[in-house]
Every structure is written in structure tokens, then in C-alpha cells.
Amino acid sequence: MKRSRNPIRLTLGIIATWVLIFTGSSCSKNEIFYEDASGILTFRYQIPDGRVFDCVVDQQNLTISNSMDSLLFGTANTVLQKIKPVFTTTIGAKVYVNGQEVKSGETEIDLTKPLKIETKYNSAARDYNVTAFVERKDHSATSGAKINTDMRLTGLPSFNSYSAAYFKDKLYILGAYYPNGTATTGTAYYELYSSEDGGKWTKVSTNPNVLGGFGAELLVYNDKMYAIGGARLWGNDVNGAIRESSVAWRIMSTTNGTDWTDLTPGQVNAPTGRMFPQVTVHNGKIVLRRGKMFGFGMLQNVNHTDTYQTTDGTNWTRIAAAPITGTSRNEDAMFSFNNKLYVAGGYVNWISEANLRGDIWSSSDNGLTWQQESAASGTDLVRFGHRVVSYGGKLYMIGGEKLVGTARIGLTDVLSSTNGVNWTSLPANLQLPVAFTARIYPNVVMGKDDLIWIIGGFSNSMGNYTINGLGMTARYDVWTKRLK
Incomplete structure (x- = not known):
């Protein structure tokens, strides 16, 4: 390019x-x-x-x-x-x-x-x-490569929200699609698709045939793939089940991508229902934090505040009912690195330049207590809606937005860190191609070896609280990058 x-x-x-x-x-x-x-x-x-x-x-x-x-x-x-x-x-x-x-x-x-x-x-x-221009050099080993401009033209529905995972040598996308928008009538689709290469996407004939919900997250842990959280608030599903009036907790798992086990009925100390929860694998456990709330017919500006962990997806331990003031924020990035749990960036209350945060906090006890990393440094750490992934003893921060006055500016530069505290921009030749467009909530998924997949996300935030229901503009492109 x-x-x-x-x-x-x-x-x-x-x-x-x-x-x-x-x-x-x-x-x-x-x-x-x-x-x-x-x-x-x-x-x-x-x-x-x-x-x-x-x-x-x-x-x-x-x-x-x-x-x-x-x-x-x-x-x-x-x-x-x-x-x-x-x-x-x-x-x-x-x-x-x-x-x-x-x-x-x-x-x-x-x-x-x-x-x-x-x-x-x-x-x-x-x-x-x-x-027609054809790329003259193979940049996939340095800056990265675009694999797909629009997955909707290669098999994927126009999902209003979706989460991606790499599981047993395949890419998976779990999405929610509402052709009738927020109408109480019409059919709502909660489906899983897979791809070998990020190009062609095929619907998985899952059992059962309805999975997840709006804001559900995929996570791979202990040779299983989990579908965690999500809401079914609009329309009726393909089996005729009516929409829910409040967000119910749900979690399912699979060992092969096709046959899914509903773990919801046997839950012990289960989290309350939520959309877009933060989930990661940390010290041999699934850690779940925060997530969007729904009430009075709309998504709320506040998140759930609690943190949970589990080793089997069924038995949960509530680690912290509420965060300390410093970590009580929205749209930060949570990640695990060197036996510590971290949160970075985000905003408090509502989106404004004054409310954005660029500080970094860490926890050595799985999220029970937190301390601020006072030596944190780096360009554009003040951001929200970003993701962090780790490989080979390094961390990589991708995506998100910042504010300058009232202008919302998407961030495309990739930052790296060897300690989770001090961040630097990758050299120009290792940055993503300039055709890569800004986004929040990108799906950043580890593939084989040092290959990551960057899939979709939302083109920008809306309103005062980032996620603004079905009005968000989703992206449907696919990129790869080698981590250096």
C-alpha cells in the first residue's frame, strides 16, 4: 500500500x-x-x-x-x-x-x-x-497486511456487535445482528462464524443454534472457547424466544467450536448479567471485570464495578465488589503480564478531555487491591477503547481514541512496553500500514507464533458514554501483524 x-x-x-x-x-x-x-x-x-x-x-x-x-x-x-x-x-x-x-x-x-x-x-x-495497484513488497512481516476490507462481502452478516477468537487453528466470530434495529418485533440473530484465513467466513452449525448476545465476549482458556455475557434485548431469536427485559447472565463453552455446553444453569456465585465485560486469562484463571449496564430502555453511562474469577466457568469467586477510586473508570484496557493484572487509560464519568485518564494501575492479588504505577510514561497513554496484547515478553497497545478539546481523534500508532509501565511507539517501519483506520474496541487476537489478528471494532465512539446501542458504526475489516 x-x-x-x-x-x-x-x-x-x-x-x-x-x-x-x-x-x-x-x-x-x-x-x-x-x-x-x-x-x-x-x-x-x-x-x-x-x-x-x-x-x-x-x-x-x-x-x-x-x-x-x-x-x-x-x-x-x-x-x-x-x-x-x-x-x-x-x-x-x-x-x-x-x-x-x-x-x-x-x-x-x-x-x-x-x-x-x-x-x-x-x-x-x-x-x-x-x-489496479498490487503491493510490490511483502509488508506482512513488518508493518502488517490487510486481509479483508469488508467481511460482509465474504460471508459475514452485518453484525451490530461481535467478538473474535483464535481457537484450534481457526478464527471465530460470535455476533449479534438486528435487521429491525431496536424494534421489539422482528428476528434477532446470535450466531457463530469461522474462517481459516480471515477471508472467507462460514456460518458454524452450532448446537444449540443461538449463542451469546449483544456485547458477548469470546475467550480461549484451557483448551476451550467460552462465550461470556451479552444481552438479548431486541427482537425474538430464531427459535421464537422473546427478548429479555433486563440483561441475564449467560456463559457457554465448547471444545470443538460446534457443540456448546450451557454453563449458566449450574452457576455458583455467578456475576450479574452484563454486556462487553472485560475478560482475560490471568495466573491460570478467567478474570472478569466490569461490563456495561442496561436500564430504563437504554445502555447506562456506568459500568458494573465488580471483579470475578473462575477456573472452570461455573464456580465463581467475587474478588472485589467495587474498585478503589483510582481504578473506577470506563473503557480502560485490562491485561495480564508477569503475574500482575493491569488496567490502563479509560475515562471517568463521561467522555471529555478532562475526564480521560492515562495512568496505569497494577494488582498482585488478582484484582483485590491495586496500586498506581507512578513511573508510567509514554505517548498517547491518555486514551480509551483500546486493547493490549502480550507476546514474547512484550506488550502491545492498539486502537482507541483521545480528545483534544471536543475533537475525538482516533489513534492508529502501536505502542510497546517491556514492563507494562513505560511505553514507546514502534518504529515507523513496524507501525501498521497507513491504510489502517482508527477504531475503538478492536478485536486483537493472538494467532500462531508471533502473528496477531486485528479484526473490526467500532469506527468511533458515540454520545457521552462510548457504547451507544445499535447506532455504533462497526468495522468489518481484517488485518494481520507480526509482533517484533
Whole structure:
């Protein structure tokens, strides 16, 4: 991918339909005449396996290319010969190559070399030169590589929320999808999908066929995969079960990804129901902390405050009913490192520049007591909605937002630490590609060896309390990165 930091943009005013309004004496009052217009508004390349790559439509120079989203290194000519363009046009315009009509998402074009396409509408016509860029170097071992621009085009539903895990050599996504939004009627889908490579996604025929809920989290522990928490607040599931009026506690586990055991009925000292709980494996136990509350028909600004742990997913111990003031916050990152539990960043009360935190706290007794790491240092530690993953004696911080005044700024730089306290930005050549876009709540999953998967998340926070129900804009892209 080319390393310009300019975002994909459309030249407004050129791509819009041209309208001439005549007010001379020869025209009737309020009479409007429209000039014919023809042009491409948006353009994507879709390769045979369904993956797409976004293009820049340059209306001034009449060019279309994927200069900001190059095809993967090693893409063969046989793939370039069978690209399906996915596009939108000005009203009524049709697209042609060599006089033959091209239909969006249907017609194949050959982009082994630059191609000229034409748009026509009545008397208006416009030609574009179309070029496909293929990554010239393999950056997957350094900065990383994009695997999928939009999983919805390769099998995944438009999940409103989802969690990812890497389990027994496969990627899994557990999601909640509400085609009817927050309506009390309509069908709600709680489903599991899997992928071998992050490209093609396939629905898993699970038993039972309903798993998780909105804000459920996947976690791998002791050769099992767990689905923890989540809510079913809108619509009825595929079995006809009606929505719940308050968030019920739920937890399930599997040894193979297909057959799931509902651990909820036999729970001992179970946590209360919650969405988006923080979960991690620490000192041989599952640790669960905080999580979103729901009441009065909406997600609340406060989180649950308690911390639990379990060794089997059934028998729970409540470690702390409430945190000390210093660790009582929202959207921080919780992680385990060198036998300590840490929390970093987040915000208190509501989202504002003054309420954001960049301090780091650690616990040596599984979350019972905490102490502030007064020597904490690093660029942009003041953030929320980020993730931390560990590998090879190092920690890596990815994603999140900060505030400058009222402006919310997404963070894309990756930070690293060898002690959980002092953080530095990775060198420029080891940062994620510039095409990687900012996000909160990314799914950051350890794969084989030093490979991590960065999957989706939400494009930005909304409202005063980060998670704002189904209005959040989810991302559906997939990236890999080698940890150095």
C-alpha cells in the first residue's frame, strides 16, 4: 500500500449532479432546468473470492485506482483478469467498457493493464482511466497486511456487535445482528462464524443454534472457547424466544467450536448479567471485570464495578465488589503480564478531555487491591477503547481514541512496553500500514507464533458514554501483524 496519509476522498461539486437554474424573463417562475450529468461516484475492486479493495475516484484527473488499498502482495494475473467492479454512479448513468455495458458486482473486467471505462447518460459522457495497484513488497512481516476490507462481502452478516477468537487453528466470530434495529418485533440473530484465513467466513452449525448476545465476549482458556455475557434485548431469536427485559447472565463453552455446553444453569456465585465485560486469562484463571449496564430502555453511562474469577466457568469467586477510586473508570484496557493484572487509560464519568485518564494501575492479588504505577510514561497513554496484547515478553497497545478539546481523534500508532509501565511507539517501519483506520474496541487476537489478528471494532465512539446501542458504526475489516 502506498504510504500517503491522505484519506480516500471524493471531489464534491464534480461528482454531484450538475444543476443549472435559469431565472431569466423567458422562463416561468420557479422553473428549473437540469443539465445531463454522467460520472462514477464510488468504486471498489472485488476479486473472485469475494474480498474487496477500495478505490479513489479522482474526478479532476478522471482516474480510478486502489492507490490507498493495494491488492495483496503476490496477487496473480488470473485474479486481475476476473475483477468485478462494485460502483455507484450519478443518477441514471450506465458504465461501458469497449461499448459493452458493465454492471456493478456482476461483470468481470481485466485489470492486468490500465483500462478505460465510459459513463453515459443521455447526452452526457465521461471517461475514466482505471488502474489496479498490487503491493510490490511483502509488508506482512513488518508493518502488517490487510486481509479483508469488508467481511460482509465474504460471508459475514452485518453484525451490530461481535467478538473474535483464535481457537484450534481457526478464527471465530460470535455476533449479534438486528435487521429491525431496536424494534421489539422482528428476528434477532446470535450466531457463530469461522474462517481459516480471515477471508472467507462460514456460518458454524452450532448446537444449540443461538449463542451469546449483544456485547458477548469470546475467550480461549484451557483448551476451550467460552462465550461470556451479552444481552438479548431486541427482537425474538430464531427459535421464537422473546427478548429479555433486563440483561441475564449467560456463559457457554465448547471444545470443538460446534457443540456448546450451557454453563449458566449450574452457576455458583455467578456475576450479574452484563454486556462487553472485560475478560482475560490471568495466573491460570478467567478474570472478569466490569461490563456495561442496561436500564430504563437504554445502555447506562456506568459500568458494573465488580471483579470475578473462575477456573472452570461455573464456580465463581467475587474478588472485589467495587474498585478503589483510582481504578473506577470506563473503557480502560485490562491485561495480564508477569503475574500482575493491569488496567490502563479509560475515562471517568463521561467522555471529555478532562475526564480521560492515562495512568496505569497494577494488582498482585488478582484484582483485590491495586496500586498506581507512578513511573508510567509514554505517548498517547491518555486514551480509551483500546486493547493490549502480550507476546514474547512484550506488550502491545492498539486502537482507541483521545480528545483534544471536543475533537475525538482516533489513534492508529502501536505502542510497546517491556514492563507494562513505560511505553514507546514502534518504529515507523513496524507501525501498521497507513491504510489502517482508527477504531475503538478492536478485536486483537493472538494467532500462531508471533502473528496477531486485528479484526473490526467500532469506527468511533458515540454520545457521552462510548457504547451507544445499535447506532455504533462497526468495522468489518481484517488485518494481520507480526509482533517484533
